[in-house]
Amino acid sequence: MYSRTxxxxxxxxxxxxxxxxxxxxxxFMGTEKHAQAQETASEQEEAVISEVDQVIQLFRDKxxxxxxxxxxxxxxSLTLMSFSNEELWNDFDYSDYYPLKSPHWMxxxxxxxYADLLLDQTPGRIGREYLSGEWGAAVSYKLSGTTIxxxxxxxxxxxxxxxxxxxxxxxxxxxxxxxxxxxxxYSVIANNHIRVTQEYEIIDTVFGIPVGLTPASSSHxxxxxxxxxxxxxxxxxxxxxxxxxxxxxxxxxxxxxxxxQVGIYDxxxxxxxxxDYYTIxxxxxxEWWDWWSDWDWDNWDWDNWEDWEDPDTVYLEDFIVxxxxxxxSSFENSYFGIESLxxxxxxxxxxxxxxxxxxxxxxxxxxxxxxxxxxxSAMSWNLGSLAQQAEVSLxxxxxxxxxxxxxxxxxxxxxxxxxxxxxxxxxxxxxxxxEGSIFVEYIQADRNEIQQRVQAxxxxxxxxxxxxxxxxxxxxxxxxxxFRGSVTLTLGYDPSLEPLSLHYWDGTKWRQQxxxxxxxxxxxxxxxxxxxxxxxxxxxxxxxxxxxxxxMLLLDDE
Numbered sequence: 089m090y091s092r093t094x095x096x097x098x099x100x101x102x103x104x105x106x107x108x109x110x111x112x113x114x115x116f117m118g119t120e121k122h123a124q125a126q127e128t129a130s131e132q133e134e135a136v137i138s139e140v141d142q143v144i145q146l147f148r149d150k151x152x153x154x155x156x157x158x159x160x161x162x163x164x165s166l167t168l169m170s171f172s173n174e175e176l177w178n179d180f181d182y183s184d185y186y187p188l189k190s191p192h193w194m195x196x197x198x199x200x201x202y203a204d205l206l207l208d209q210t211p212g213r214i215g216r217e218y219l220s221g222e223w224g225a226a227v228s229y230k231l232s233g234t235t236i237x238x239x240x241x242x243x244x245x246x247x248x249x250x251x252x253x254x255x256x257x258x259x260x261x262x263x264x265x266x267x268x269x270x271x272x273x274y275s276v277i278a279n280n281h282i283r284v285t286q287e288y289e290i291i292d293t294v295f296g297i298p299v300g301l302t303p304a305s306s307s308h309x310x311x312x313x314x315x316x317x318x319x320x321x322x323x324x325x326x327x328x329x330x331x332x333x334x335x336x337x338x339x340x341x342x343x344x345x346x347x348x349q350v351g352i353y354d355x356x357x358x359x360x361x362x363x364d365y366y367t368i369x370x371x372x373x374x375e376w377w378d379w380w381s382d383w384d385w386d387n388w389d390w391d392n393w394e395d396w397e398d399p400d401t402v403y404l405e406d407f408i409v410x411x412x413x414x415x416x417s418s419f420e421n422s423y424f425g426i427e428s429l430x431x432x433x434x435x436x437x438x439x440x441x442x443x444x445x446x447x448x449x450x451x452x453x454x455x456x457x458x459x460x461x462x463x464x465s466a467m468s469w470n471l472g473s474l475a476q477q478a479e480v481s482l483x484x485x486x487x488x489x490x491x492x493x494x495x496x497x498x499x500x501x502x503x504x505x506x507x508x509x510x511x512x513x514x515x516x517x518x519x520x521x522x523e524g525s526i527f528v529e530y531i532q533a534d535r536n537e538i539q540q541r542v543q544a545x546x547x548x549x550x551x552x553x554x555x556x557x558x559x560x561x562x563x564x565x566x567x568x569x570x571f572r573g574s575v576t577l578t579l580g581y582d583p584s585l586e587p588l589s590l591h592y593w594d595g596t597k598w599r600q601q602x603x604x605x606x607x608x609x610x611x612x613x614x615x616x617x618x619x620x621x622x623x624x625x626x627x628x629x630x631x632x633x634x635x636x637x638x639x640m641l642l643l644d645d646e
Contacts (some may be wrong), residue, residue: 089297090599093178094636096455097147101421103531107202110250114598117219118378121323126442128617137564139582140383141575144179147554148213148223149327153357155412156257156330160286163468166235170397171444172198172410173315176303176398177388179209182471184198184199184261185197185198185203185205186198186199186260186262186264186273186361187271187289188271188273188288188290188320189209189271190209190270190271190290190316190318191209191318192206192208192209192316192317192318193206193208193209193210193218193316193318193488193492194207194209195207195219195223195320195486196586197233197273197288198242198260198262198588199244199258199260199261199262199277199289200224200241200243200254200256200275200277201224201225201241201242201277201284201286201322201324202220202222202223202242202245202274203219203222203223203224204220204221204222204223204245204246205217205219205220206218206219206223206408206488206541207259208490210490210504210505210539211504211506212270212502212505212506212509212514213404213490213505213507215365216374216404217346218345218406218408218488219344219345219346220247220345220346220426221247221343221344221345221346221348221424221462222342222343222344222442223242223341223342223343223344223486224241224242224244224245224341225240225241225242225324225339225340225341225342226239226240226241226339226340226342226445226446227239227241227243227282227284227337227338227339227340228328228336228337228338228340228448229281229282229334229335229336229337229338229500230334230335230336231281231330231332231333231334232332232333233335233528234583235297235336236281237338237446237448238338238445238446238447238448239253239254239255239256239279239478240252240253240254240446241254241256241258241277241284241395242254243605245436246334247433248425248430248432248434248436248437249433249434249435250434250435250436253446255279255280255330256277256278256279256284256347257277257278258276258277258399259276259277259278259283260274260275260276260324261275261283261568262274262275267289268592269292270289270290270291270292270318271286271288272287272288272290273288273289274286274287274288274303278329280329280330281328281330282326282327282328282329282330282582283325283326283327283329284324284325284326285324285325285327285448286322286323286324286325287321287322287325287338288320288321288322288323289321289322290318290320290321290348291317291318292317292318293318293361293362294317294537294540294541295314295317295360295361295540295544296314296315296316296317296319296360296489297314297315297319297362297365297367297409297411297485297487298312298313298314298315298316298359298360298362298363298365298488299312299313299315299354299367299369299407299409299489299559300312300352300353300354300355300356300367300369301313301354301358301369301371302354303352303353303354303455304353304354304356305455306308306407306455306507310354310356310357310358310633311409312356312358313527313568314360314489315407315409315487315488315489316364316487316488316489317486317526318484318487319485319486320485320487321483321485322483322484322485322486323481323482323483324339324481324482324483324484325477325479325480325481326339326471326474326480326481327474327478327479328474328475328476328477328479329477330476331476332476333473333474333475333476334473334474335472335473335474336470336472336473337470337471337472337473337480338417338448338469338470338471339468339469339471339482340445340450340466340467340468340509341410341467341468341484342441342442342445342464342465342466343370343408343410343461343464343465343466343486344370344424344441344465345347345370345372345406345408345463345464346432346465346495347372347373347406347461347467348370348371348372348373348406348408348460348462348463349371349372349373349457349458349464350370350371350372350421350452350455350456350460350463351368351369351370351371351421351422351455351456351457351463351464352368352369352371352421352455352456353366353367353368353419353421353452353453353454353455353465353467354366354367354368354369355405355415357449359524359544360544362411363484364413364436365411365413365485366411366412366413366414366415366416366467367409367411368409368410368411368419368465369407369408369409370407370408370463370465371380371405371406371407371408372405372406372463373403373404373405374403374404374405374406380485381564385534389610401491402501402502403492403493404490404491404493404525405491405492405493405525406488406489406490406491407488407489407490408549409486409487409489410467410484410485410487411484411485412469412483412484414469414482416468416469416518417468417469417470418449418450418451418452418467418468419450419452419453419454419465419467419468420450420451420453420465420466420467421442421453421454421455421463421464421465422440422441422451422453422456422463422464422466423437423439423441423462423463423464424437424440424441424462424464425437425438425440425462426438426439426441426458426460426461427460427461427462428460428461428464432462437462440462440464440465440550441442441465441466442464442466443541445466445596446613450466450468451468453501453556454632460549460575461641464465467586469482469486478568481633489569490527491503491526491527492515492522492525492526493523493524493525493527494515494517494523494524494525494526494567494569495520495523495570496519496521496523499516499517499518499519499520500514500515500516500517501514501515501526502514502515503515503526503527503528504528504530504543505582506580507574507578507579507609507611508582508609509578510582510610511563512528512530512577512579512580513528513563513577513578513579513580514577515565515575515576515577515578516575516576517571517573517574517575518571518572518573518574519571519572519573520523520569520570520571521567521569521571521572523569524567524568524569525568525569526565526566526567526568527564527565527566527567527568528563528564528565529563530561530562530563531560531561531562531563531564532559532560532561533559533560533562535556535557537548537560538560546564546621547562547596547598547621547623548593548597548598550591550625551563551579551598552589552591552597552598552600552623552625552626553625553626554626560623560624561581561582561623561624562621562622562623562624562629563579563621563622563623564620564621564622565619565620565622566578566619566620567593573617574613574615574616574617574618575615575616575619576613577613577614577615577622578609578611578612578613579612579613579614579622579625580610580611581610581611581612582610582624583607583610585624586605586607588612588624588625588626589624589625589626590595590602590603590612590614590623590624590625591622591624591625592616592621592622592623592625593620593621593622594620595620598623598625600625601614601616601622602614612624
């Protein structure tokens with residue numbers, strides 16, 4: 089028997105219990121709903137990533153296949169012994185690579201700021217490798233008078249795969265930041281002495297970086313070309329967390345392109361925002377076939393060459409450039425292994441600029457063009473001393489440029505994916521007399537960009553638009569060789585611009601250029617004797633419109 093007091097107490101406690109039970113059910117339902125929403129969002133995100141980064145997955149699968157195949161062979165047994173007979177592949181975590189994309193190219197970076205893949209995004213060349221080598225950094229310093237020799241930030245270099253001397257750990261993994269249309273991210277790594285925060289940002293420079301083509305020591309006048317307008321801005325911020333004073337802090341930046349054949353350090357001043365920067369350019373020609381569009385996705389077989397169905401071969405000339413506004417304390421262009429001696433898949437290259445970095449002694453060689461691949465380049469900067477908890481920053485910039493090689497045997501081709509794509513160009517030279525490369529830049533310039541280009545002297549005010557604030561659709565076509573006769577160009581245009589006409593900047597004024605328009609294929613074909621800027625316009629020039637009120641004010645002022 090319960091006493092009345094006990095029953096009243098039970099009755100009193102009943103309602104709070106029911107209330108808490110109801111709240112628990114609501115929380116559970118909300119949590120379950122949130123979990124389902126998160127799962128759905130995650131599935132959607134995975135689907136998007138899978139679709140966008142299919143080419144990335146292709147490279148990962150290919151690399152893993154090739155690597156494991158080599159591990160199974162006896163050919164590299166001696167190489168693997170240096171890794172204590174462990175399965176080296178287990179140390180290469182491809183999930184820690186993240187793409188930063190521009191409209192024209194993309195780079196895959198690890199949280200350590202290292203990249204092995206810089207991939208073309210041009211139609212017809214999607215997935216083509218620019219680097220297939222290295223973009224990585226190292227640091228050295230003195231800690232209370234004790235020298236710490238250069239340490240790589242990245243623990244595991246890839247293709248060729250080898251372990252570095254890195255003692256850094258990730259404290260903040262690669263994290264994307266809100267940035268509008270272009271990619272932006274950061275990561276943080278640290279050892280016991282320093283913390284390195286790295287910020288990565290794809291920026292639109294409009295004009296690109298001047299690619300210096302004359303070695304610093306040469307007495308010849310400087311020569312340059314502008315890189316792609318999209319540039320990776322890579323900032324290192326190094327903080328002293330050792331509790332002691334750090335002196336002689338040095339940062340090293342390494343660049344290696346698999347197909348690069350010439351390395352040039354140039355310290356001259358050139359026009360533009362980046363014109364007074366110090367640059368290293370790697371230049372190389374690449375025999376490329378469009379395997380991406382021909383690949384049999386339903387039946388991947390890396391060892392079956394029948395899966396490569398009649399690829400279209402083209403010859404491309406690549407420029408990879410990195411730059412800094414700060415004068416380097418040293419630089420070097422030399423080997424990154426030698427093709428006949430080293431393997432580009434497994435093992436640390438036996439010779440090259442990476443060893444100079446580890447020794448802390450770059451040789452200041454400003455030009456290197458070996459008879460045999462491979463090529464490496466580096467710059468270093470002395471960042472001085474750091475008191476406890478003090479920090480210092482350095483920014484380097486990376487960009488690319490690609491042209492189509494034109495010879496007397498190959499006078500025709502396609503650039504920017506060809507005229508079947510918006511902004512693409514098909515070309516035919518009557519008579520190339522000196523081999524060179526054709527470079528095509530396609531722009532859709534708003535009023536701000538038009539003004540920048542007019543002020544830079546690239547062309548005059550386009551007076552052939554319907555309205556002054558219309559977007560300018562234009563191509564810049566240049567050729568580094570020589571030719572006689574004419575060049576036939578077929579340009580792929582935006583069909584929303586019809587009816588249209590073609591205009592050419594002759595260096596003094598825009599003039600209407602004759603050509604035939606094919607509305608079915610959205611192309612316009614013209615034959616010219618010189619190259620330069622070509623733009624889409626209209627028969628009637630745009631007329632400046634005045635507001636009556638403004639005009640009256642001007643009259644009153646008069």
